[in-house]
Amino acid sequence: MCLAVPVKIISIDEAADMAVVALEGVKKQISLALVEDVAVGDFVLVHVGYALNRISVEEAQKTLALMAEAGIIAPGEPR
Amino acid sequence: MGIEGHLKIDLHRQGAGIGQVVISSARPVRIAQLFIGRNVDETVQNVPLVFSVCAMAQSGAAVRACERAAGIGETVDTQNARDMIVMAESLREHVLRIMLDWPQFVSGPERPVDLKMVMKFPRRLQKVLFACHAAFATGARAQIDPAAIQARIADILRWLETEVFGEDIAVWQERQDFDALKEWAQNGETIAARLINSIIGKGWERAGDNDAGFLPAITDKDMLARLLRDGAGEFSARPLWNHAPCETSAFSRQAANPLVKSLRRSCGSGLLARMSAKLCELARLPRDILAQLEVNGGGAKPQTCNDGYGLAQIEAARGRLVHMVQLADAVVRNYAIVAPTEWNFHPRGPAARALARLEAGNEADLKMQAALLINAIDPCVGFEVRLH
Numbered sequence: 177m178c179l180a181v182p183v184k185i186i187s188i189d190e191a192a193d194m195a196v197v198a199l200e201g202v203k204k205q206i207s208l209a210l211v212e213d214v215a216v217g218d219f220v221l222v223h224v225g226y227a228l229n230r231i232s233v234e235e236a237q238k239t240l241a242l243m244a245e246a247g248i249i250a251p252g253e254p255r
Numbered sequence: 256m257g258i259e260g261h262l263k264i265d266l267h268r269q270g271a272g273i274g275q276v277v278i279s280s281a282r283p284v285r286i287a288q289l290f291i292g293r294n295v296d297e298t299v300q301n302v303p304l305v306f307s308v309c310a311m312a313q314s315g316a317a318v319r320a321c322e323r324a325a326g327i328g329e330t331v332d333t334q335n336a337r338d339m340i341v342m343a344e345s346l347r348e349h350v351l352r353i354m355l356d357w358p359q360f361v362s363g364p365e366r367p368v369d370l371k372m373v374m375k376f377p378r379r380l381q382k383v384l385f386a387c388h389a390a391f392a393t394g395a396r397a398q399i400d401p402a403a404i405q406a407r408i409a410d411i412l413r414w415l416e417t418e419v420f421g422e423d424i425a426v427w428q429e430r431q432d433f434d435a436l437k438e439w440a441q442n443g444e445t446i447a448a449r450l451i452n453s454i455i456g457k458g459w460e461r462a463g464d465n466d467a468g469f470l471p472a473i474t475d476k477d478m479l480a481r482l483l484r485d486g487a488g489e490f491s492a493r494p495l496w497n498h499a500p501c502e503t504s505a506f507s508r509q510a511a512n513p514l515v516k517s518l519r520r521s522c523g524s525g526l527l528a529r530m531s532a533k534l535c536e537l538a539r540l541p542r543d544i545l546a547q548l549e550v551n552g553g554g555a556k557p558q559t560c561n562d563g564y565g566l567a568q569i570e571a572a573r574g575r576l577v578h579m580v581q582l583a584d585a586v587v588r589n590y591a592i593v594a595p596t597e598w599n600f601h602p603r604g605p606a607a608r609a610l611a612r613l614e615a616g617n618e619a620d621l622k623m624q625a626a627l628l629i630n631a632i633d634p635c636v637g638f639e640v641r642l643h
Contacts, residue, residue: 179283179286179305179306179307179308180307180308209370210351210370210371210374211371211374212371221307223307223308224636228307228308228374229374235304238301238304239304239305239307242289242301242305243305245289246283246288246289248283248286
């Protein structure tokens, strides 16, 4: 199954087209090469190190709730 | 972030080759249980949220299975339009593998390529197939704008010709044997041409050659019967058909393509034929999408309601994707998904068999061949190769 994880953008390095995101308290650097018009605080779907697209807070919350229900992430609010 | 799952591939060396291949999957294959207890609309809305990498294919399979279980008719136009969006997503996925993954296997400077247009292609197509309405909601009806579709296909053709093929696609498709492909690869400057040239230059055309079988056409009735016997989920996690592992991929789909057929005859079912099959499929997808417009559409397709059971088989980027749903009182009682990666990366499947045939003089070459083969077969998750 092709899962991508919603994560919140913490910071953006525009020159490198990279961002730092956070999920479950873990920070990670991802590429923004495939998306446009994203800002700090936005949620994006991440797969194998790339942001695939921007999603709304509501979509992120719903997706994270479904993933928590399926037991693949810990329950909690999106960070 | 390991939430999306990953594959661990352990290669145990024996002499110059591989003695044993062990593929361990941490992919969450039982996640379809999540939909049990939800109604059809909720299920169809949730599928693309959870399976967002191939969201169009997953949504297409989910809505078709759910509509069949609920006895909702899908018009021919709607079925074709949904299939066109799934094909657009396959095009995008092939481009991502080529443009994001293949550069690591070739040397020389990289020219930055803007992939954002390709990323947006499936959604841009969806807008002109469903007049900006949701394509994968239950009971959706296509409202097709042929002129707008042709314009979007023309855009994507131009992009592919510039960034991937480096020449007119119709000209590239006339390259139907090793020599014609080699001539293109030697003179081409795109990342695709450089990778093919590198495989030929290293003499790795046959790497991974094996005779693993392709997944045959399976009737919905037979697939449904098999899934209904899969209470423990063994088939969904490690599928076999007639007790045999099978491949379902761009390579199996393009087996009849003249170039792929020729390469298999001259170089076996190794790296060159596999990588070329991905390019062959990518080359034909724009015109295959357009060809759906020519199919006579119209009225509602006769719909089979199998006592609350619905099954859909969709050709997704990485191979055949199956969704099965059982409804009772309009609520999901049973849901199963069989994804192509489970066939292709079965512990005894095509990836394991191909990797077991690798031979290379040194560890670095062996690792690179393994990574190329895995990339060609294309799991939808990250992977780690370990040599022992």
